[in-house]
Amino acid sequence: MKAIITTPGTKGSVRLGAISEPSGTGMVQGADGKPGAEVEVEVVEVGVCGTDLEIANDGYGAPPEARDSLVLGHENLGRVVSVPDGVDLKTGQLVVATVRRPCPERCPPCAAGQSDDCLTGNYTERGIKGRDGYMAERYMESGDYLIPLPSTLTKVGVLMEPSSIVEKGLIQAFSIQRGRMPWEPKQALVCGAGAVGLLAAIFLRLRDLEVNLVAKADPGSPAYKVAQAVGASLLDATEHPVSKLGQELGHIDIIFEATGASSVAMDAIAATGHNGVCCLSSVTAGTRTLTVDADSLNLDMVLGNKLVFGTVNANRRHFEAAARMLGAAVRKWPGVMEQIVTRRVAAEQFADAFTRQPDDIKTVITFSGG
């Protein structure tokens, strides 16, 4: 069957290749780490994100053990083809699979079903680290890692993986804040208008916050149209640098940083208001250094009771929460969520999907299951 494969570490090695059918490999493990019943899933479509581009071009990622090639793709949407006895899924059911799998040592977070908080770092991730991804016609997976989606999410279900990361960050921000003080946030700032930034703006609007979105994006761009449609205020990053937004906007209760730039992350910490929270989600794999005004940053954090935390990946519970948020967004703003998927490209034209275009928000590669 067709699959999009790369050799991590070899630039320009992304290719459409043939791999063997996944059926009956006996390789599928359940959440308990034991070989388990295999659900077969036909892939509908898979989103491309910065991580895929880094694996393709910058030597990120790792193939499965004893192999040099990796099937790409982690932002998946599929349909169940066959279900073994004892698994509560039906043939034809729309599903999304989680990405990370627990470490072999079963550290305490992994043992508790929270491999997103793995302590050993020996976790694997489908399509990224040590396990084949979802850019193939079919895959096998344990029902433990498959989340059923309602058919109302058919057109936007491919946004589930980035949605799960955003929703995890927001759930944690709210629960930590409410664990330390009475907290009724009013104003939010989102940095970055990629898929993650837009989803953060949308999920914060669903929580009835005033949302400002600061980004380097053309006012006529699809990203700005989506932000406008959900009632977020748009700020051009060149005229409104994040470092000035603390004064300009007044008190900011929550900042969600998703620009991919560590300098903006530092500015976001400084812009966070008194008793506020700053959630950092950018993966910055470079080696940039920066001079910061350490005394005033520290003093400000201490006197302002500020909280800064980082968030990565997401577990099953966050995917389930993300499905509820996506569903609510589809009902509240009909036709808007679909606009986040700006291009759909057939697997044969995969190279187009790996080439960024100015108006791209989320590019998706489609497979036969669609």
Ligand SMILES: [Zn+2]
């Ligand atoms: Zn991604």
Ligand SMILES: [Zn+2]
């Ligand atoms: Zn672990």
